Amino acid sequence: MRIRILVLSTLLALSGAASALTPDDVKSALAAEVKATDPAFKDFSAQRGNVFFHARHGGEWSCATCHTELPAASGQHTVTKKPIRPLAPAANAERFTNQDKVDKWFKRNCNDVAKRACTAREKGDLLAYLMSVKP
Amino acid sequence: MKTFIRSISRGLPRGSDVGVSKGASTLWSRAGSIARPRSPFNLESLRTAALMTGTALVAALFMAEAAHADGKRFGPYPDVYTQECASCHVAYPPELMTKKGWATITSTLDKHFGTDASVDAKTRAALDGFLASRAATRERNAPSEPSARLTRTAWFASEHGSTPPAKTSFANCAACHTQAEKNDYSERGIKVPTK
Numbered sequence: 621m622r623i624r625i626l627v628l629s630t631l632l633a634l635s636g637a638a639s640a641l642t643p644d645d646v647k648s649a650l651a652a653e654v655k656a657t658d659p660a661f662k663d664f665s666a667q668r669g670n671v672f673f674h675a676r677h678g679g680e681w682s683c684a685t686c687h688t689e690l691p692a693a694s695g696q697h698t699v700t701k702k703p704i705r706p707l708a709p710a711a712n713a714e715r716f717t718n719q720d721k722v723d724k725w726f727k728r729n730c731n732d733v734a735k736r737a738c739t740a741r742e743k744g745d746l747l748a749y750l751m752s753v754k755p
Numbered sequence: 756m757k758t759f760i761r762s763i764s765r766g767l768p769r770g771s772d773v774g775v776s777k778g779a780s781t782l783w784s785r786a787g788s789i790a791r792p793r794s795p796f797n798l799e800s801l802r803t804a805a806l807m808t809g810t811a812l813v814a815a816l817f818m819a820e821a822a823h824a825d826g827k828r829f830g831p832y833p834d835v836y837t838q839e840c841a842s843c844h845v846a847y848p849p850e851l852m853t854k855k856g857w858a859t860i861t862s863t864l865d866k867h868f869g870t871d872a873s874v875d876a877k878t879r880a881a882l883d884g885f886l887a888s889r890a891a892t893r894e895r896n897a898p899s900e901p902s903a904r905l906t907r908t909a910w911f912a913s914e915h916g917s918t919p920p921a922k923t924s925f926a927n928c929a930a931c932h933t934q935a936e937k938n939d940y941s942e943r944g945i946k947v948p949t950k
Contacts, residue, residue: 699868699870699924699926700843700844700845700924700927701924701927702844702845702927702929727871727873728870728872728873729871731871732869
C-alpha cells in the first residue's frame with residue numbers, strides 16, 4: 621500500500637515535471653549533452669540552425685519542406701498533405717514541452733532529411749533558431 | 756437461415772451502398788417466392804410463411820445493423836493510435852485491412868513509405884493489439900503487395916479505381932472525403948476535386 625502511494629506520487633511528480641517543461645529546459649539539456657564531450661562549448665547558434673533548417677542534407681527534403689520556410693506558419697506533410705501546426709514555440713505553445721515527443725520527432729525527421737540522427741549540437745542550433753522565430 | 760443471412764452478409768462489402776441494395780433484392784425476391792402459400796388453409800405453408808417472415812425480419816434487422824456499420828464511420832481510436840498513426844496522415848481505419856497487413860506495417864515503421872515512423876517496442880505492442888482487435892477478416896482487405904499498402908487492397912481498388920484524382924494521392928483521404936479528419940467517410944462528405 622505504502623509502495624503504491626509512493627509510486628503514485630512519483631508518477632504525479634513526473635507527469636507534473638513533464639508538463640512544466642519549457643523549450644529553454646530542452647535547450648539546456650542539449651547544452652549539457654554537448655558540454656559533456658566538448659568542455660569549450662559556449663552556446664548554440666540560431667544562425668547555424670537557420671541554415672540547417674532550410675538546407676537539404678543528402679535527401680529530397682529539408683525541414684522546411686514540411687514545416688515551411690517560416691516555421692511560425694502552419695506546414696503540411698509533403699506526401700500526405702496533412703496540415704502541421706507551426707513548429708516555432710512563439711506560434712505554438714505546445715512545442716518543445718514534452719521531451720519524449722521532441723526526441724521522437726528529432727529522430728524520425730533527421731532520418732528523413734539527413735538519413736542519420738542529428739547531433740546534440742545540431743538539435744540545439746535548430747531549437748535556438750526555432751525559438752528566435754517570431755510570428 | 757444461417758446460410759441465408761451469411762450469403763446476404765457476403766454480398767455486403769463494407770463501405771459500399773451498392774452491396775446493401777444487392778443484398779436486399781436477393782432477400783425480397785427469394786422471400787416472395789417461397790412464402791407464397793399454396794392453399795389458404797395449408798398449415799405447412801402457413802408455418803413456412805411465418806418462418807420466412809421471421810427470417811425476413813431478422814435479415815432486415817441485420818441489414819439495418821450492417822447499413823449502420825457500413826464502414827463509413829469509424830473510430831473513436833485510443834490515444835496511442837491517433838498520436839502515432841495520425842500525425843502525418845489521417846487515422847486510417849483499422850477495419851480496412853487485415854491483421855496480417857497491419858503487422859507488415861508495424862514491423863517496418865522505420866522505413867514507412869519513405870519516412871522514418873519508428874516507435875518503441877512498448878508502443879508497437881499497443882498498436883499491434885489495437886489493430887488486431889479491429890482488423891478486417893475478408894480476403895478483399897488483404898494486402899496485395901509486400902509493403903502492404905492499404906490503397907492497393909482489392910477492396911480499395913474496387914472502391915476507388917487505380918488512379919487518384921489530379922494533384923492528390925490516395926494517402927490523402929481528406930482530399931475527397933472532406934470529413935475524414937472526423938473518421939467519417941460517408942457519401943455525403945465526398946467532394947472530388949476537379950483540378
